Each structure stands twice: as C-alpha cells, then as structure tokens.
Amino acid sequence: MIKVRVEFLGGLDVVFSKQRVHDLTIDAEELSMQGLIDYIVQNLITNKNDVDVFLEDDNIRPGIITLINDTDWELEGEMEYEVCDGDVISFTSTLHGG
C-alpha cells in the first residue's frame, strides 16, 4: 500500500471533479510516476475528453509544472521516479487564467 497526496493546482482541478486535493491509497508494492499518472488518468479524470488537458502524447502536457515534494520532477527522474509512501505530488497549470 502506498499513500500519496496528489494536488491539481492553477485551475487544473476543473478536470478532476473540481477537487484540488486527492489523497490516494494505491494497492501496490512499487509505484513509478508513470504508474501514478496512469492511475490518475484512469481513476480521477471524470470526462475522458478532458485527458488531453492533462496529457499530450502520453506525457504531461507542456505548461503544467509537476512537483514531487516541491521539487521540479525534471530533477527527480520524471516518469521513472519511484513514488514513496507519504509523497506530495502536485500538478500546476501555468496556462489557465491571467
């Protein structure tokens, strides 16, 4: 079991039932960021047409900042990062509002 807190900020919450904070308990021994993102797409996006607000070509859409425990995920190995119990992972859109 891996407990992880996922946050959708900067207006991204619109495609996640307007809920910014999601506390997830994922039944797995190991979980990579790729696995977490697959989980998010399958379980948290209510309308499948909204997937491309979050992803582009199977990667996080450019313009969304992904932070792992407040560190830019590009410093943490991106999709290969192994998610740890208690991690806080946030996705912040820089494209919304202004």
Add this chain to the structure above:
Amino acid sequence: MSWVRPTDPVNVPKKLKVSQLCEICHSRKAVLKRPKNLQKVCKECFFYVFETEIHNTIVSNNVFYRGERVAIGASGGKDSTVLAYLIKLLNERHNYGIDITLLSVDEGIVGYRDDSLATVMRNQKQYNLPLEIVSFKELYDWTMDEIVAVAGIRNSCTYCGIFRRQSLDRGAEKLEIQHVITGHNADDMAETVLMNILRGDIARLEKSTAIITQSKGSPIKRSKPFKYAYQKEIVLYAHYKKLDYFSTECTYAPEAFRGTARELMKNLEAVRPSCIIDIIHSGENLVLKDENERKKKQFTKNKNQEKATSAKKSTFVDGNRCEKCGYLSSNKICKACTLLADLEKSRSKITLENDTSMEGAARVMRTLEHLSF
C-alpha cells in the same frame, strides 16, 4: 471559491547527493532548474535571484521615480498577484519611494470576475494596499454578460480587451495616477512578438517589446516589470510563497488555452527553455527603417487603393482624442465608442423583439393582419 493552501511536503530526503545540491549556495537541495540558464537552485536562492532580477530590470530601465504614484493592474490571477506582492516587497527592501494602489476592472462576468475580485480583495488585506475597482457597468452601462448576450460569445474577448484597456486608464485617471503596471511576463511578450511576426504587423512589433509604453499625448504610461520573468518561475514563486491567486478560466474562453500561439511557445520551451528570452531579444533587435521612409514607400505602393481614405486617415495619428468621449484615439471615434454604438443598436433591436413577444395580444393582432384571405 476560496483558496486552498498547497500542502507542504513531509518527506524530506535524508542524504543528498552532490548533484542534487543548489548550484548557488551548495548547501541545500535544488528544487528547480531555472529555464533561462538551466541553473539548479534551492527555494531560498530562487527567491533571492528571482526578486533581484526583477529589481535589476526596474532599476536599469528607470521604471519608477521617487515619489511616483503607481497603480498595479490587479486581476487576482497569478501574474498580477505575484506582481503586487513583489513590488510591495521591493519598494520596502530597496526604498523606491513609490506609492502603490491596486486597480481592478470588473468586467461583469458572473461566476468568474466576481470570484477573482474576491481574491483581489483578500490580496488587498494580505498586502495592506489600497484598492480601486472600476466596472464596465458604471463606465459603459454594459456588463460583459450583457455584451455577450447581444454580440455573441465569439467576439467577447475583442470587446473585453478594448474596454478593459480603457477602463484601466480611466481608473488611473480617477485616482490621479499616471503610471499603470501590469503583470505581462516573458512568455506573453514572446507570444506577442511571434504573433506580430506571423501577422507581419511591423508597427506593433516595435512596440511589443518595450518595457515602458506611452502614447503621445496620453498622461498615463504603462510598464511591464515582468518583461523578462518566465511564466513558469512566476507560478513557482507563487506556489513556494503560498500566494493566494485565482486560476479559474473565464466563462467565455473555455478553449482559450488550446491550440494558440501559447501552445506553440510551450512546445518550443519544452525543447529549449531559453527560447522565450531568445524570441524577446530577437524582437528587440529587429531594428526597422525610419518610420516616415517606410510609410512613404507603402503609401506610393498602396496609393491607388487608398486614395479615397488617405486624406482622412493621415490627419488622425496617435495623440488625437475621440470626438465622443475624449479618450486617446487614432481615429475620430475611439474603438470603444464604435463598439458601444454597435451594441446600442443591437440592444434596441432586441428590446423591440422582446416587447412584441411579451405583448401576446398585440402580436397575435399583427400576425392576423398579415394573413390574407
């Protein structure tokens, strides 16, 4: 909708590798790689360099003078929220000696602007700054909601943009402030440069990279202290500082963030982050020929087709005033007044239609009159 403070991480790495350290202080964990130079920095060093760069931009361009009164165009969004926070901070830290007021425009969009104004009002308290709100309704007797009802959703941003620009000026004038600063950032500017190049809009291209702009004859100047600040860093700054900003998309622009020049920019940035600053520098270095010479050439070229209008046009340059409202305009009647006149026409038409449909009896009579036996 109220604001939710982002969660502070609880998992802290125990042992740091040298490659994970900040390249400035070499002691704390790096949290981001700066897009403009790929330097890895920790939170504290990021705050310091980001704030210092904005300060340097302000000082080297003489953006403010001591004793100046300045209005910050505040929408409650990320850029203007960070701007308000930072300008207040830098004014205190470096003693600019400026007097700051928040200036907001209420376009009258239910479910969007009323929420974002609530954010501005919280900011006002958080930063302890005076706030002035001017509304489309009071200035033009139209809310954006009413405009969309008669003019349709497709043109909403055209109306909104023109009225907002004028409203900020009018708000500043009301406060007797002659300097409005806005949160336009490097991404916005690079996007504008790209669009003006794509459109071949030479006149705008020259203006688009200026940090301070002022029209001839206008008492109000505008400036963009975030000209060189990346959108990504502004958002991260707001995130790490836990600033309260509003990020709901406007009701009339549900698709605005898809398939735009912004998208092109984001994809370019993903490949090479420095491209945003590079595009701005390109825009700045595109030195154009003397304006008069260019106009002369163009004039001879388009002489025939422009003959009819040229005499009228050449007498109205930037610096004239609108005959109707007195606002600065390059035409006899300013854009806002032209749009307003169109709107009034549609309003009376719609009122008429509504009247007939409401007066059921009269309508039946008229329908009967048209029936021929």
